[in-house]
Amino acid sequence: MILITGATGNVGSALTARLAADGVPVRAMTRSPGKATFPTGVEVVAGDFDKPETLPAALAGVDRVFVVPPGYGPEGPVQEAALVAASREAGVRHLVKLSTSGVGFRATDPLTSGHRAGEQVIRESGLGWTVLRPGTFMVYLHGYADTIAKERTMYVTEGDPVSAMIHPRDIAAVAAEVLTGSGHEGRAYTLTGGEALSPQRQGEIIGQVLGQEVTVVERTAAETQAEFDRLGWGGPRLAALLELKRQSAAWDWHVSDSVERITGTAPLPLRTWVDENIHIFG
Numbered sequence: 680m681i682l683i684t685g686a687t688g689n690v691g692s693a694l695t696a697r698l699a700a701d702g703v704p705v706r707a708m709t710r711s712p713g714k715a716t717f718p719t720g721v722e723v724v725a726g727d728f729d730k731p732e733t734l735p736a737a738l739a740g741v742d743r744v745f746v747v748p749p750g751y752g753p754e755g756p757v758q759e760a761a762l763v764a765a766s767r768e769a770g771v772r773h774l775v776k777l778s779t780s781g782v783g784f785r786a787t788d789p790l791t792s793g794h795r796a797g798e799q800v801i802r803e804s805g806l807g808w809t810v811l812r813p814g815t816f817m818v819y820l821h822g823y824a825d826t827i828a829k830e831r832t833m834y835v836t837e838g839d840p841v842s843a844m845i846h847p848r849d850i851a852a853v854a855a856e857v858l859t860g861s862g863h864e865g866r867a868y869t870l871t872g873g874e875a876l877s878p879q880r881q882g883e884i885i886g887q888v889l890g891q892e893v894t895v896v897e898r899t900a901a902e903t904q905a906e907f908d909r910l911g912w913g914g915p916r917l918a919a920l921l922e923l924k925r926q927s928a929a930w931d932w933h934v935s936d937s938v939e940r941i942t943g944t945a946p947l948p949l950r951t952w953v954d955e956n957i958h959i960f961g
Contacts, residue, residue, distance in 0.1 A: 680704045680740050681858050684726070684762070685747025687715050689818050690777060693851035694745060695721055703859060708737045728758035731765065738769035743858050746776040748797060756797040763804040773807040773864065775857050777850070780814040780869050781923065784930040789919040791926075798867075809857050810867040813850050814931055815842045817872070817952040820881065821959060827885060828961030832894045835878040836903040839924060840931040843871035844881075846947040849938045856941050868937045873946045875932040881949065885960055888953045900925075 681698060685691040686707035698705040699718040708726035709715045717723055726737035728748050738744070744766060748758040759776075766774065778798055781791035801808045823833045850870055857863045876884075879895045886893035898906070900921070907913055938946040953960075 680706055680722075680742055682706045682708055682724075682738060682741040682744045684708045684728070684745060685749070685777070686717070688747060689816060689847040690850045690854065691745065691747055692717075693848045694854050697848075697851055697855050698858070701855070701859075703855075706737070706741065728761060731761040734762060734765035735769065738765050738771060741766075741769060741771055743773040743775065744771055745854055745858060746774050746801065750793070756793065756800050759797045759800040763800055763806070766804070766806060771806060773809070773858075774801050774804060775809045775811065775854060776801045777854075778810050778812045778867075780812045780871070780930065781927060782810075783812055783867065783869050786923065786926045786930075788922040788926050789915075790923050807864040809863045809865075811850065811853060811857070811870055812867060813845050813870040814872075814933075815840075815844045815927070816850075817844045817846050817949060819844070820885070820953075821956075823885075824959040824961075827889075827893055828959070831886075831889075831891055832896055833878070833882045833885070834896050834898055834903075834906070836921075836924070837897050837899055838928055839878050839897075840928040841875050841877045842881075842927075842931045843873070843875040843934045844949055845870055845872045845938070846952050849942075849946045852942045852944070853938055868941065869933075869935045870937050871933065871935045871946070873934060873938075873948065875934055876949060884949050885953055888950070888957050889960060 683691050683695050686695050686709055695707050696718050699720045706722040707717050708724055710727045712723045712725050724737045726733045778794040782795045798810055826832050882893040882895040
């Protein structure tokens with residue numbers, strides 16, 4: 680039995696569906712089972728990282744766990760620590776943690792630092808472990824959907840990185856191989872798409888699918904911050920995300936061969952993701 684935490688997220692939902700389609704016994708953990716929909720054959724269980732008393736039931740009979748904590752606060756990776764403790768008690772053999780590529784490139788932003796600390800908890804668990812470190816998700820482009828739909832304009836920030844963006848299904852495909860195969864214990868894999876794309880090129884691809892030109896406009900960091908403030912999207916998490924973007928310009932363009940090497944299939948291009956989600960861009 681494989682337990683998927685973060686089962687309703689971009690990667691977790693794709694991973695759960697893939698394992699179920701392959702006939703793998705899979706259990707999806709969610710805080711609100713009544714609100715979640717999963718494929719036939721998926722066992723659904725209530726569980727919450729912040730309520731350790733819910734974890735033993737979720738982990739009963741589980742051999743491997745896909746670890747996706749909802750976030751990191753100033754107190755550090757307490758959610759992973761709770762999961763590790765419960766996993767030891769349940770006899771789990773292998774933990775597969777979803778992390779971020781910045782860890783491998785020594786980034787110091789708060790989001791990457793949280794994942795780094797979480798990785799350490801997993802590595803020191805005494806259980807088998809594997810870490811998956813994807814770069815920028817293609818779903819990041821959701822953030823531009825409103826202005827593209829209304830103005831056919833994509834507002835980016837000066838210095839936004841050239842990015843080897845990755846489709847969540849490719850991350851799920853790697854996770855499925857790691858969770859069901861062998862030879863991955865004690866490994867950390869950086870995961871990217873197959874091509875590094877500038878924000879301008881990302882806008883071009885969206886425009887090609889729309890059949891209308893999308894104008895890419897650069898803003899200063901101050902202008903971007905002012906717009907987020909106007910929309911009420913400020914706060915520490917936004918500041919952390921902007922700092923991650925700033926630092927990631929140094930590495931987000933790197934292309935890794937891990938997806939193809941592990942799954943035997945080349946990563947999906949951005950055009951595929953845009954085709955699947957073109958409705959959000961109007």
